[in-house]
Amino acid sequence: MSAENEALALRIVGFLREIGLNVAQCELPDGSFLPGVRIRQGGLQVDLAKLRWPGDLLHEAGHLAVVPTALRATMDDALQDMPKVPHGGEIEATAWAWAASRHLGLDSDVLFHDGGYHGHAAGLRMNFELGVYLGASGLASAGMTHLAGHADTPEGAVVYPQMRLWLRV
Template sequence: MQTVAIDYEKKELITLLVNFLKEIGLTVEFAVEKEPGFLPGIHIRNGGLSIDTEKLLHPGDILHEAGHLATLPYHIRCELDGKLPDTDTHRSAELMTLAWSYAATLHLKIPANVVFHENGYKGGAQNLIDNFEQGRFIGVPMLQYYGLTYDEQNAERLGVQPFPHMVNWVCLK
């Protein structure tokens, strides 16, 4: 019976995450994937995500991969199919994605360890959670550059809430 409860929670979590991604304007489809992706069960297709729920190991990986898409300028995002741009082109991508994912967990009221799970982040998931919870917000300067969120000083000047509040969830530049 334990497996049924876990599967049900997994389905609920996937539904929550996919609904959020669609609300913010990212495209998501469900499909059986024949080729392995960078993360099991998740592929980049036509500027959005394709999810194979049978192969998906960690639902939080959906949010992380969506963070990569959301933090890319639209003209780059809409052209993606198969993989993300080379990190030489978009060096700050991982740091922005970490911050974006953390903000999304708070927004959705889910535990940070859903995204920052023990099987990811080269063993550093808890360290990432600790840093965010202690106000050490890596990735925020570039999110700010793209108009997605603001640090405390700029948020006060602009009359908005600072990170982890997001002003925009997807890059508009």
């Protein structure tokens, strides 16, 4: 990992800890779903030597952030085995990660890097840059943000991509 990417990863880790997520730096085995990062017992484990894309930290943190607190501690890498949570899925995790990347002032290709999203990174990058916020309505339904121009959004409220809550209660 380049010194620049390591500094970026450490900045992201600092933000995630600041909002209340458990992030441990440790050595991880080869062959994990995403190189250098995994979800373990409701927190993130990060191996900076193996982490290829710092933006992956935000997406995986998004999975933790968009589920209710009571469920978060039970989460591990096998997300497909978790019970379905309304407004707590893949698209909401992606929207959460976008909001976090905006909050941190990151370039959109840090999150939507060409090595991820099963070949759909460029399309996601374009959608979010154009203000087509896939998953933001789920975050609003979960009480984590408000949507601009919606009748139920109070005047002066924090609107997406700003977040009212970083962690779902």
